[in-house]
Structures are given as C-alpha cells and as structure tokens.
Amino acid sequence: MYGAIEAGGTKFVCAVGNDRGDIIDEAQFPTTVPDETMKEVISFFQKHHVKAIGIGSFGPIEVNKDHADYGSITSTPKLTWANYPIVDVMKEMFDVPIGFNTDVNAAALGESFTGAAKGLDSCLYITVGTGIGAGAVVNGSLLQGWSHPEMGHILVRRHPEDPYEGTCPYHKDCLEGLAAGPAIERRWEKKGIELADKQEVWEMEAFYLAQAIMQYMLILSPKRIVMGGGVMKQKQLFPLVRKQVATLLNGYISLPELETFIVPPGLGDHAGITGALMLAKNEVEK
Amino acid sequence: MYGAIEAGGTKFVCAVGNDRGDIIDEAQFPTTVPDETMKEVISFFQKHHVKAIGIGSFGPIEVNKDHADYGSITSTPKLTWANYPIVDVMKEMFDVPIGFNTDVNAAALGESFTGAAKGLDSCLYITVGTGIGAGAVVNGSLLQGWSHPEMGHILVRRHPEDPYEGTCPYHKDCLEGLAAGPAIERRWEKKGIELADKQEVWEMEAFYLAQAIMQYMLILSPKRIVMGGGVMKQKQLFPLVRKQVATLLNGYISLPELETFIVPPGLGDHAGITGALMLAKNEVEK
Ligand SMILES: Nc1ncnc2c1ncn2[C@@H]1O[C@H](COP(=O)(O)OP(=O)(O)O)[C@@H](O)[C@H]1O
Ligand SMILES: Nc1ncnc2c1ncn2[C@@H]1O[C@H](COP(=O)(O)OP(=O)(O)O)[C@@H](O)[C@H]1O
Numbered sequence: 163m164y165g166a167i168e169a170g171g172t173k174f175v176c177a178v179g180n181d182r183g184d185i186i187d188e189a190q191f192p193t194t195v196p197d198e199t200m201k202e203v204i205s206f207f208q209k210h211h212v213k214a215i216g217i218g219s220f221g222p223i224e225v226n227k228d229h230a231d232y233g234s235i236t237s238t239p240k241l242t243w244a245n246y247p248i249v250d251v252m253k254e255m256f257d258v259p260i261g262f263n264t265d266v267n268a269a270a271l272g273e274s275f276t277g278a279a280k281g282l283d284s285c286l287y288i289t290v291g292t293g294i295g296a297g298a299v300v301n302g303s304l305l306q307g308w309s310h311p312e313m314g315h316i317l318v319r320r321h322p323e324d325p326y327e328g329t330c331p332y333h334k335d336c337l338e339g340l341a342a343g344p345a346i347e348r349r350w351e352k353k354g355i356e357l358a359d360k361q362e363v364w365e366m367e368a369f370y371l372a373q374a375i376m377q378y379m380l381i382l383s384p385k386r387i388v389m390g391g392g393v394m395k396q397k398q399l400f401p402l403v404r405k406q407v408a409t410l411l412n413g414y415i416s417l418p419e420l421e422t423f424i425v426p427p428g429l430g431d432h433a434g435i436t437g438a439l440m441l442a443k444n445e446v447e448k
Numbered sequence: 449m450y451g452a453i454e455a456g457g458t459k460f461v462c463a464v465g466n467d468r469g470d471i472i473d474e475a476q477f478p479t480t481v482p483d484e485t486m487k488e489v490i491s492f493f494q495k496h497h498v499k500a501i502g503i504g505s506f507g508p509i510e511v512n513k514d515h516a517d518y519g520s521i522t523s524t525p526k527l528t529w530a531n532y533p534i535v536d537v538m539k540e541m542f543d544v545p546i547g548f549n550t551d552v553n554a555a556a557l558g559e560s561f562t563g564a565a566k567g568l569d570s571c572l573y574i575t576v577g578t579g580i581g582a583g584a585v586v587n588g589s590l591l592q593g594w595s596h597p598e599m600g601h602i603l604v605r606r607h608p609e610d611p612y613e614g615t616c617p618y619h620k621d622c623l624e625g626l627a628a629g630p631a632i633e634r635r636w637e638k639k640g641i642e643l644a645d646k647q648e649v650w651e652m653e654a655f656y657l658a659q660a661i662m663q664y665m666l667i668l669s670p671k672r673i674v675m676g677g678g679v680m681k682q683k684q685l686f687p688l689v690r691k692q693v694a695t696l697l698n699g700y701i702s703l704p705e706l707e708t709f710i711v712p713p714g715l716g717d718h719a720g721i722t723g724a725l726m727l728a729k730n731e732v733e734k
C-alpha cells in the first residue's frame with residue numbers, strides 16, 4: 163500500500179491506495195498553518211501502514227535532490243508555509259521513501275497512468291483555477307531540469323478588447339495574470355460560475371488559453387493535453403480553445419485530431435492525488 | 449567508427465568519428481536536388497566502414513518510428529526534398545542502424561555530450577539563423593512526443609517601435625518571423641553583419657529572443673541554454689538577452705547565474721555534426 167498527499171493552497175488531500183492507482187482511504191484537511199495541518203496529515207498516515215509516500219505540492223518547491231533545500235515549499239506567498247521542509251517532516255515521522263513533486267506534475271503523472279492520457283509516455287496537464295500551472299510527462303518521466311516548470315507565467319498577447327491590467331504580482335499580464343479564475347472575476351466583476359452564459363467571457367478566455375496551448379505544443383510536443391481546474395468546468399471552453407489553437411497554428415504543424423488531443427481530465431478532481439500515489443510507487447521502484 | 453550527416457538547407461556535412469565525439473574525416477556538399485546531393489553523401493560513406501549512421505536534418509521531419517513516414521523529410525518548402533525518405537535511402541545503401549532527428553535536437557545532444565552543456569542531463573540549443581529552431585535534452589534524452597518541437601514559431605509580443613510585419617508564411621510575426629536573419633535584413637534593409645554597430649538593432653533582437661528564452665525556461669526549465677546560428681555571431685546579443693530575460697522574469701523564479709546559463713555553443717559550428725555522431729552511437733546502444 164502507498165500513501166499520497168495532494169498539498170494545496172486551500173486544502174490537503176491525503177489518501178492510501180495500491181500500485182494500480184485505486185484509492186482505498188481518503189481524507190481532506192483545510193490548509194491553515196503548517197503545525198495544525200500537518201498534525202492531521204500525520205495522524206491520517208498513523209492509521210495506515212504504507213511503504214512509501216508521494217507528495218504533490220503547491221509551489222514553488224525545491225525538487226532537485228542535490229540541493230540543500232530539497233523537499234521544501236520555498237518562496238510561496240502563503241508565508242507560514244514558506245521554506246517549510248515538508249519532506250523532512252514526513253520522513254521524521256514515517257521512515258519510508260518519500261516522492262516529491264509539484265501538484266501539476268503529479269496530476270500529469272496520474273492522468274498518464276490511469277486517466278485521459280492513459281498509456282501515453284507523454285502528456286501535459288494544465289490546471290486553470292486560482293492560478294494556472296502545468297506539469298508534463300516526457301519520454302515517460304516527469305519534466306524536470308534546473309527546476310520544475312512554471313508554465314502558468316508565460317507571456318501572451320493581449321486581446322484587443324481587454325482593458326484589464328492583470329493580477330500577477332510579478333508580470334501583471336502574463337497568462338495567469340489574465341486568464342486564471344481571479345482575473346476573470348475582476349475583469350467581469352462576477353465569479354466565473356455566474357458568467358456561464360456570457361459568450362464574450364469564454365471567447366476571451368479561450369483566446370488566452372489557446373495561445374498557451376500553442377506555445378506548449380511548439381515547445382514540448384506532448385501527445386495529449388489535459389485541461390483541468392475550476393475554470394475548465396465551463397465545458398464550452400473546450401471547443402473554443404481547440405478552434406483558436408487551430409487558427410493560431412494556421413497549418414504550420416500537422417495537427418493531431420484536436421477533439422481527442424485537448425481533453426478534460428479522465429480522473430476528474432482525482433488526477434493530483436492519484437499522481438501522488440504514483441510518485442510514491444516510483445520512489446520505491448527506482 | 450560512426451557516421452554522421454548534418455542535413456541542412458544549404459549544405460550537407462558528412463563526418464566519421466568515434467564514440468567520444470572526435471571527428472576523423474569530414475566533407476561538405478551543397479544541398480541541390482536529392483539525387484545529386486545524396487550521391488555525394490553515399491560515396492563519402494562508401495570510403496569508410498561505419499557501424500551506424502546518425503542524421504540530424506532540417507525539417508519538418510517524421511521522427512516517430514511507428515509512423516509510416518518515419519525517416520522522411522516531410523512538408524519542407526524545398527520542394528524537391530518534400531517527402532524524401534532519407535533514412536530508407538541510407539538504409540538501402542548501408543545495412544547499419546540509422547539514427548534520425550532534427551538538426552537542432554542533434555545540436556542539443558552534441559552540446560550536452562561534449563560542448564557548452566557537457567555533463568548536464570538537460571539543455572536547450574537554439575539556432576538563430578535563416579530560421580529559428582531549437583532542440584532539447586530532457587532527463588538525458590532528446591525531447592520528443594507527438595512530434596519534434598518547433599520552437600521557432602512561438603508567439604512573441606511586438607516591440608512597440610517595430611513596424612515590420614514579419615516573414616513567416618504561416619504566422620507573419622511569430623518569433624522566427626520577427627527575429628531570424630531574414631527578418632533583421634528586411635526590417636533594417638541591410639544584412640545583419642553590416643548592422644553590427646547599430647545598437648537599436650540588437651536591442652530589438654534581444655527583446656524578441658529574451659521573450660523566447662523566458663517561455664523556454666518557464667515551460668522546459670533547462671539546465672543550460674546554448675544559443676548558436678549566424679545571428680548569434682553578434683556577441684553583443686548575449687549580455688542584452690541575459691538582461692532582458694532577468695527583466696521579464698522579474699524575480700518570479702530563482703534564476704541561475706545567467707552568465708553561465710545563456711551561453712554560446714562550446715562546439716562552434718560543430719554542434720550539429722557531433723550530435724549526429726551521438727545519434728548513431730545511441731542507435732547502436734539501445
Ligand atoms: N464552475 C466554474 N466555472 C467557472 N469558474 C469556476 C468554476 N468553479 C470554480 N471556478 C473558478 O476557479 C477558481 C478556483 O479553482 P479550483 O481549481 O477550483 O481551485 P484551486 O486552483 O484553488 O485549487 C476560482 O477562481 C473560481 O472562481
Ligand atoms: N556575423 C553575423 N552577424 C549577423 N547576422 C549574421 C551573421 N552571420 C550570418 N548572419 C545571418 O544569419 C543567417 C544565416 O544563418 P546561419 O546560421 O549562418 O545559416 P542557416 O540558418 O541557413 O544554417 C542569415 O540571415 C545571415 O544574414
């Protein structure tokens with residue numbers, strides 16, 4: 163049996179499951195301060211016997227094992243969690259291998275193992291929610307180099323009718339600054355869910371997301387792109403994004419069938435926690 | 449001994465070398481029509497005994513082995529080479545394993561094996577010449593998924609003082625359309641080499657290249673970025689690009705030391721052919 167933690171900015175999901183990704187027990191705890199939240203997490207795993215634990219975490223995090231800060235959440239704006247050594251804390255309590263990566267890399271792994279990209283050695287998972295982030299599986303492994311990717315902050319061209327300045331504290335109008343849930347809410351002065359029938363909202367949203375998908379395709383050439391997160395619950399976005407991706411690429415690369423290439427998560431909201439189980443499994447197997 | 453071909457739009461470089469990347473014999477032939485050029489290539493390799501041949505080719509090419517067109521140059525605007533099955537042609541003449549990838553992926557492999565990214569399991573190689581293309585090594589392997597990357601055609605934001613429409617037949621003002629050698633030449637009505645002392649030319653060029661580097665960093669997180677090709681012979685571009693990358697990222701990710709992160713090729717013009725040797729070597733070893 164493996165353990166899994168999806169460490170998010172609003173809640174922590176803990177689970178225990180098998181090596182096929184089936185979840186046997188699961189619990190959620192609100193993300194408050196580390197001492198409080200981690201006490202819940204630890205008592206959850208004290209009830210189970212696991213041979214490894216995988217953690218998919220909000221970030222930025224330190225994923226390089228040869229770095230002194232390996233296993234920490236680093237410069238997050240959630241100040242009580244900044245520089246929190248989550249891997250060390252878990253290792254001290256449970257003497258088992260700990261896998262550690264970003265929440266979105268975990269979700270990409272989950273989707274490629276048993277979700278919408280099942281059986282593929284390459285896929286990209288993007289979440290469009292409170293923030294925008296993406297993870298990727300490349301040649302069967304998680305994408306990692308100097309650090310983990312930070313794909314939500316790429317530059318996009320502004321929609322000619324968009325006066326909104328953007329929410330990103332670093333870049334103002336990067337992708338996340340213009341297209342994450344809070345940007346939609348501030349631009350249109352209503353929550354995304356209340357704007358469901360406003361065509362222009364989703365046309366503009368698709369304008370930004372399609373640019374991002376185009377960049378990801380040209381740079382990474384994934385075999386499938388899985389789009390999740392709260393904003394993507396607006397299912398009308400899928401055909402709009404596919405159409406604008408085709409328009410932007412304009413025949414330059416021979417395209418896969420976009421209907422089966424740009425898709426919702428196969429695991430629904432369980433992509434991340436399933437991927438965290440896989441992080442645990444990988445840690446034992448390597 | 450291994451064989452290597454760097455198949456370019458203006459010339460073919462052929463070489464024979466050892467598994468350390470040392471080149472023992474080398475020859476160049478102009479790229480005319482396939483029959484003519486390949487006759488020269490074939491007679492070069494008939495003089496040598498090689499146990500495998502690696503080909504780094506201009507593209508787009510088909511790199512997926514499970515595809516019927518595997519080993520062909522596909523939809524190139526050089527019409528006599530469109531759909532040319534270069535791997536099959538070589539295999540018919542020389543009964544040895546043939547490695548096949550893009551010229552820029554080969555260059556990334558060469559630079560990571562024995563050039564400016566030596567010893568790193570991750571790097572990106574970008575050429576800024578007649579076109580713009582990039583290849584990457586990720587977790588020690590060449591980046592490949594649905595197809596090979598086409599990083600030269602990503603979108604960039606226009607410089608506010610750039611009236612030039614862009615050269616790209618597909619996207620007009622994508623990165624290649626605004627920043628490859630021919631775009632510089634048409635915008636400023638002089639060849640790049642004659643513009644060496646015009647500060648505004650290289651400021652604008654760096655403005656575009658820095659955006660591309662930012663996207664590559666956020667999406668791929670390479671451990672090093674090697675910039676080659678004719679335009680990068682303007683060495684003043686390096687500090688300008690580094691500076692604008694830092695400005696664009698604006699402290700969002702903790703940056704490596706940019707001086708040693710964004711660098712010229714360690715192998716000069718031999719990155720591609722050295723990488724093609726490695727493609728041959730990899731083909732035997734796997
Ligand atoms: N059905 C929906 N339609 C549009 N926007 C939604 C919907 N559900 C959630 N959102 C938006 O998505 C964001 C929350 O994203 P979510 O993925 O649920 O959480 P988080 O990113 O914090 O993990 C909020 O900005 C919210 O307004
Ligand atoms: N020293 C230089 N300074 C500026 N531009 C150059 C220089 N040398 C070549 N170029 C430009 O680079 C382009 C050729 O790129 P190059 O990498 O040499 O060949 P290719 O891309 O065809 O393999 C041309 O547009 C040329 O004007």
Ligand SMILES: [Zn+2]
Nearest residue numbers: 315330333336
């Ligand atoms: Zn940003």
Ligand SMILES: [Zn+2]
Nearest residue numbers: 601616619622
């Ligand atoms: Zn283009």
